Amino acid sequence: MPKVHDRVLLALSTLGLAGVFFGGFLNFAPNRLATGVAYPLSQAPSLQAAAAMAGLCGLALLSFARAQKLWSFATILAAALILWGSLAGAGHFAAILMQAGPPAARASLGPAFWTLASVAILAIVDAVQRGDFGFLARASIGAAICAGFFLMAAAGDFDNLSLAREFLNNRGVFVTELFRHLGLVGAAIFFALMIGVPLSVLVLREKAAAGFVLAGLGVLQTIPSIALFGVLIAPMSKLSEELPFLRSLGINGTGPAPAVLALTLYALLPLVRGFYTGFSEVAVEVKDAAAAIGFGWRRRFIEVELPLALPALVSGLRVVTIQAIGFASVAALIGAGGLGTFIFQGIGQYALDLVLVGALPVIVLALLVNLTFEMLLGLARRNL
Amino acid sequence: MPAVCRSNLPRGMTLSHYQRPLSHETLRTPTRRLFLAGAATSMLARARADARPIVVGSKLDLEGGLLGHMMLLALGEAKIATENRLQIGPTSILRAALLSGAIDLCPEYTGNAAFFFHEEGDPVWKDAAAGYARAKKLDYEKNRLVWLTPAPADNSWVIAVPDTLAREQNLRTMVDFAHFVRDGKKVKLAASAEFVESAAGLPAFEAVYGFRLAARQLLVLSGGETAATMKAAADGISGVNAAMAYATDGALKALDLHALEDTRRAEPVYAPAPVVREATLASYPQISAVLSPVFAQLDLASLRDLNEKVAVEGEDPGAVAREFFRAKGLSQ
Numbered sequence: 001m002p003k004v005h006d007r008v009l010l011a012l013s014t015l016g017l018a019g020v021f022f023g024g025f026l027n028f029a030p031n032r033l034a035t036g037v038a039y040p041l042s043q044a045p046s047l048q049a050a051a052a053m054a055g056l057c058g059l060a061l062l063s064f065a066r067a068q069k070l071w072s073f074a075t076i077l078a079a080a081l082i083l084w085g086s087l088a089g090a091g092h093f094a095a096i097l098m099q100a101g102p103p104a105a106r107a108s109l110g111p112a113f114w115t116l117a118s119v120a121i122l123a124i125v126d127a128v129q130r131g132d133f134g135f136l137a138r139a140s141i142g143a144a145i146c147a148g149f150f151l152m153a154a155a156g157d158f159d160n161l162s163l164a165r166e167f168l169n170n171r172g173v174f175v176t177e178l179f180r181h182l183g184l185v186g187a188a189i190f191f192a193l194m195i196g197v198p199l200s201v202l203v204l205r206e207k208a209a210a211g212f213v214l215a216g217l218g219v220l221q222t223i224p225s226i227a228l229f230g231v232l233i234a235p236m237s238k239l240s241e242e243l244p245f246l247r248s249l250g251i252n253g254t255g256p257a258p259a260v261l262a263l264t265l266y267a268l269l270p271l272v273r274g275f276y277t278g279f280s281e282v283a284v285e286v287k288d289a290a291a292a293i294g295f296g297w298r299r300r301f302i303e304v305e306l307p308l309a310l311p312a313l314v315s316g317l318r319v320v321t322i323q324a325i326g327f328a329s330v331a332a333l334i335g336a337g338g339l340g341t342f343i344f345q346g347i348g349q350y351a352l353d354l355v356l357v358g359a360l361p362v363i364v365l366a367l368l369v370n371l372t373f374e375m376l377l378g379l380a381r382r383n384l
Numbered sequence: 385m386p387a388v389c390r391s392n393l394p395r396g397m398t399l400s401h402y403q404r405p406l407s408h409e410t411l412r413t414p415t416r417r418l419f420l421a422g423a424a425t426s427m428l429a430r431a432r433a434d435a436r437p438i439v440v441g442s443k444l445d446l447e448g449g450l451l452g453h454m455m456l457l458a459l460g461e462a463k464i465a466t467e468n469r470l471q472i473g474p475t476s477i478l479r480a481a482l483l484s485g486a487i488d489l490c491p492e493y494t495g496n497a498a499f500f501f502h503e504e505g506d507p508v509w510k511d512a513a514a515g516y517a518r519a520k521k522l523d524y525e526k527n528r529l530v531w532l533t534p535a536p537a538d539n540s541w542v543i544a545v546p547d548t549l550a551r552e553q554n555l556r557t558m559v560d561f562a563h564f565v566r567d568g569k570k571v572k573l574a575a576s577a578e579f580v581e582s583a584a585g586l587p588a589f590e591a592v593y594g595f596r597l598a599a600r601q602l603l604v605l606s607g608g609e610t611a612a613t614m615k616a617a618a619d620g621i622s623g624v625n626a627a628m629a630y631a632t633d634g635a636l637k638a639l640d641l642h643a644l645e646d647t648r649r650a651e652p653v654y655a656p657a658p659v660v661r662e663a664t665l666a667s668y669p670q671i672s673a674v675l676s677p678v679f680a681q682l683d684l685a686s687l688r689d690l691n692e693k694v695a696v697e698g699e700d701p702g703a704v705a706r707e708f709f710r711a712k713g714l715s716q
Binding site: 106169 | 441444445446449469471472473474476477478480481484486609611612614615618619635638639694695696697698699700702
């Protein structure tokens with residue numbers, strides 16, 4: 001009996017097979033609202049379907065291989081085969097179905113597609129971690145996959161998919177909303193740092209204040225985001241009515257101002273807590289030792305406390321940023337725009353692919369930020 | 385999303401706070417001097433602002449996008465500079481933005497004025513012309529907002545049933561539906577919490593047509609989205625066979641639903657009209673003449689048609705609006 005060396009891979013390939021056998025690969029409907037017919041992978045163009053299946057079987061076999069760089073490469077190749085097979089298969093299949101259907105017909109990606117795509121991506125992440133690839137190798141693997149995806153998109157391989165149609169319909173505003181989203185997040189992080197850093201210093205100096213401040217921020221955190229956004233409208237409107245200079249800056253009850261304020265308030269707790277734990281967990285002995293060898297407070301802070309606290313600081317900032325990226329979606333409800341616009345329009349029109357036009361970039365942004373902070377965290381730890 | 389829809393909120397309002405209109409009482413508060421100084425500054429700011437493009441806003445929903453694009457196009461044709469702030473949020477947010485001057489012009493429905501001024505019980509809103517006149521008068525007196533010529537359409541609440549059921553049971557109007565309910569036939573209506581609770585919604589239908597739906601005959605969704613209710617009725621989800629909808633909904637035809645005619649006028653009229661800030665109208669007096677021929681073309685059939693292009697075929701609302709302008713000879 002061969003021994004399973006990679007349980008993750010075995011689980012992933014089982015999940016992929018289950019998805020293929022029990023879920024539809026492509027859903028074809030006569031129009032954007034109608035409930036369509038689900039087509040399984042077996043009815044997709046045979047070359048691409050076979051490639052995806054071969055990749056899946058490859059992954060299952062590779063879970064019996066020992067953790068070696070060579071096998072990690074093989075895993076990545078098998079996963080890439082699944083990715084290509086499902087992407088190209090869906091695009092090609094959609095083109096065939098759309099040719100026969102009415103002009104308003106829609107081909108949407110089904111559960112089998114999403115399972116295959118996530119299995120492939122998770123398998124790649126797993127392989128990269130197991131193979132212990134360096135930064136350059138990781139970056140080039142990521143770049144190669146992205147390049148492949150964009151080449152296929154540029155060649156029009158996806159043009160017949162409903163998701164691509166929704167995106168192309170909103171192409172004009174997409175970039176604007178993306179930058180609005182990033183702007184909201186950036187502004188919120190900026191203000192959170194401006195308030196959070198002095199607050200952290202206060203909390204660290206006055207231990208008595210720590211419990212009070214952290215509890216207060218904790219209460220803020222429990223307010224549902226939609227409620228906080230709503231509650232801010234009235235006082236902000238009042239404020240801009242009373243203070244014309246605020247109004248001339250474009251600050252009023254709706255739009256980006258209350259959104260940034262709400263996001264800032266949400267960011268404070270994880271930020272201050274990260275700073276607080278980071279600095280308070282620097283061992284007293286270490287600080288004493290630094291003082292004993294004649295370090296002044298400034299030198300002690302820069303050369304001893306800051307590097308030791310840095311990992312906690314970076315992970316605090318990571319939580320804050322990822323959280324803000326997600327929460328900023330709700331800002332669309334109070335006129336601040338952002339990617340949430342597509343999500344709420346999609347919900348309103350019962351157009352799930354339009355929801356994805358907003359939701360997928362939010363997920364990708366969060367993953368990218370996570371990746372960046374992970375690298376920073378690695379650097380912060382290495383410098384210890 | 386918490387269910388904050390209460391009966392005193394206009395439809396589409398999902399947040400409980402919106403800005404109160406500025407009243408003269410403000411001047412008697414201790415901050416009077418500050419306020420007056422502020423008013424002077426903001427008047428100066430406004431004088432400068434008028435040289436700026438007209439900021440056009442609209443609701444987050446599909447028809448909001450369409451009507452907004454129509455206004456942008458019409459103003460563009462008249463060589464008036466505009467700024468696109470379409471689909472900024474639900475009714476409450478759009479209203480707050482208009483009152484605070486964050487936007488200058490937006491489409492609004494006459495029936496919603498009943499909610500803005502807390503006059504839901506008044507029968508005046510059930511008459512298109514009288515309701516419009518009342519909205520125009522109230523909003524100008526209280527907020528210096530000007531209602532321009534409305535479209536000859538009515539996007540009021542309706543109850544829709546699947547075509548097959550309508551044919552089998554011969555359901556054409558709400559009178560037929562009331563009979564159907566009274567006869568004890570199987571009915572389950574999918575509707576928003578607002579429609580079920582608001583005096584102008586389902587209770588108005590029940591009172592005028594003389595029927596009563598029990599709690600088990602209702603599937604209440606807290607959001608006010610008709611797409612979900614219509615989908616439930618079309619697919620028979622959870623036994624639903626009737627749906628709350630809007631009269632101009634573009635999805636009715638695609639989902640094979642029949643809107644039951646409100647022959648005894650139980651509901652307020654929701655005629656879309658452009659609403660503009662007085663200051664903006666003063667510096668661009670031609671707006672009224674520019675927009676009225678466009679809105680005059682938007683009758684129930686055309687609006688349903690246009691909405692359908694966006695909702696069902698998934699076309700870009702801007703492109704649909706441009707196409708409509710070409711077809712009706714509104715663009716040069």
